[in-house]
Amino acid sequence: METERPRQKPIDLFFETYIMNDTQISPNVFYFTGILFILFAFLVDSPTMIWNGFWEIMVSPSSLITDYFEVGGIGATFVNAGIVLLFSTYYVQRYTNGLTGPLSAALFTILGFAFFGKNLFNTLPIMLGTVFYSHFVGENHNRALLTSLFATALGPIVSLISFSQNLPLYYAIPLAYGVGILIGFIITPVASAFLRFHQGYNLYNIGFTAGVIGMLLISTMRAFNWEVDIDNAHYFKPSIAVNVFFILYNLLLIGLGWFGNRHVKASYRNLMNETGVLISDFVQSHSAGLALINAGVLGLMSMGYVFLVGGVINGPVIGGILTVVGFGLFGKHPRNVTPVVAGVFITQLFMHTDSPGSTASLLAALFGTTVAPIAGTFGPLAGLIAGALHATLVQFIGIVHAGVNLYNNGFTGGFVAATLAPIFDMLKERKANHASRKEKN
Known part of the structure; x- marks a missing residue:
């Protein structure tokens, strides 16, 4: 019975x-x-x-x-x-x-x-x-x-x-x-x-x-001589109301996630061991609640980075933050995004372009986490290198599509990943083979 x-x-x-x-x-x-x-x-x-x-x-x-x-x-x-x-x-x-x-x-x-x-x-x-x-x-x-x-x-x-x-x-x-x-x-x-x-x-x-x-x-x-060059518009005035709204919204996501995960009790440590390589569905593989907690944490981390480098949370930066939040359910977590952001930031310090707190630089750091799976698979140093390469490439590649592709960092990330992944794969395989031969001897 x-x-x-x-x-x-x-x-x-x-x-x-x-x-x-x-x-x-x-x-x-x-x-x-x-x-x-x-x-x-x-x-x-x-x-x-x-x-x-x-x-x-x-x-x-x-x-x-x-x-x-x-x-x-x-x-x-x-x-x-x-x-x-x-x-x-x-x-x-x-x-x-x-x-x-x-x-x-x-x-x-x-x-x-x-x-x-x-x-x-x-x-x-x-x-x-x-x-x-x-x-x-x-x-x-x-x-x-x-x-x-x-x-x-x-x-x-x-x-x-x-x-x-x-x-x-x-x-x-x-x-x-x-x-x-x-x-x-x-x-x-x-x-x-x-x-x-x-x-x-x-x-x-x-x-x-x-x-x-x-x-x-x-x-x-x-x-055919059509007009495609358009002036961009930027908003530079900080808004306390907007900042508070998004802090509270990310905390709401964490709260919903905690309530949803309290019976499942999926491990955040296990989630952060994921590489993030497509297709990494954290909702299915861990729990919807834990995935929302991860999304909210990444949202707060993203806002913290913007404040740390002296940036303004305007429309494009909000777009970057919410995209990082979204992919907190689908491939990103603090362990695989942090090396990439660090690589972008360090590179921007030495570049003769905008400061890390400018809107364009912030977008490179936030959206540059598209290559987070490289850090998740090959380690923090690989993530740093991927972030550095992304920072240099993204500022020029938008010229070819004149800004009609809103996911310019995704376009850039494709070239970065396609270039670096085979190299890191080769190095990883060589290291494994060397360790295997050493163990046999």
């Missing part, structure tokens, strides 16, 4: 049903986040300012680095981010109920980039293109969801064609949407092929793919 399972407390049952279970995060977490961001917007700005700023964001060219704080204001940017997240969460929920690490990371990333480059106008056609692709090949669209969300990295190409070519809107917008749909249609098979290029050591694989596609599109536009 089977023994009855102990009855769950109402709070535990509610949490498991509506927030997370052991191996999945509920979409409700992201619905709540979207609403929270929108409510915060109305605490810092008036409805009129938000409304006017929101439409400025919609018609912005949105290429790297276009800080929506500068374009539309803080309140309008938070509204844009909240709306983009709410729509993206609904879109994902149409095809899947629970969220694992990769999809959660994608939603946090799309939230982050809604602070500097993504909006509903320029992301919709790319998502639609991936839906058409799924129907064309006869696959369930849930297999392309991850690519669909990350592919919105090329959203600025839609805005660029729509609003920066002096074309009539009745002509420019359909053309831009056609290009966006085409991007969404082709990016899934192209991304699968490019994954082999860096062997999974670059976490932002779609960023590398988007960089190649963006390079081809911009080269074509330049060949």
Whole structure:
């Protein structure tokens, strides 16, 4: 006779049903986040300012680095981010109920980039293109969801064609949407092929793919004398309200994670022993609660780094922080990101460019953690080298796609990983062979 399972407390049952279970995060977490961001917007700005700023964001060219704080204001940017997240969460929920690490990371990333480059106008056609692709090949669209969300990295190409070519809107917008749909249609098979290029050591694989596609599109536009050079916008005023909001939000993630992990009691030490090589889904392999704790810890560490080097938490920096948070569910943890950030920082001290506290330098440090699996696999010294190489390469590589690929660090990380991983693999194999021969003797 089977023994009855102990009855769950109402709070535990509610949490498991509506927030997370052991191996999945509920979409409700992201619905709540979207609403929270929108409510915060109305605490810092008036409805009129938000409304006017929101439409400025919609018609912005949105290429790297276009800080929506500068374009539309803080309140309008938070509204844009909240709306983009709410729509993206609904879109994902149409095809899947629970969220694992990769999809959660994608939603946090799309939230982050809604602070500097993504909006509903320029992301919709790319998502639609991936839906058409799924129907064309006869696959369930849930297999392309991850690519669909990350592919919105090329959203600025839609805005660029729509609003920066002096074309009539009745002509420019359909053309831009056609290009966006085409991007969404082709990016899934192209991304699968490019994954082999860096062997999974670059976490932002779609960023590398988007960089190649963006390079081809911009080269074509330049060949036909289309305008592709856009002035970037930066916001440099610190906001105590924004800083406090994100500190509290990361603490909220840690609190939710602790509550979700208290019965599972998954070990944080075991999580930090992961290499992070794609595909490392911490939600599935450890627990949803522990993965959220890791995400919140990485968020606080990222903010701490920004404050330490004298940076300002503006739109792009928030994008970097939220992306690190998201990939705390999908490949990153303190042990494999710290050497990379250290490598970027040390290199920037000797470079004749911006200081480590500038927005561009901060983005290199935060997004440079895309190559964290190198540190996780080959050790801290390898991570330092990867961070150093990333810092030097990322400041120049954006020229080839003119900023239409928002995941410029993912593009850079692909080249860094593809260059260093085979070298470190060879050295690791040689060391193992030497140890084997020594043991035999």
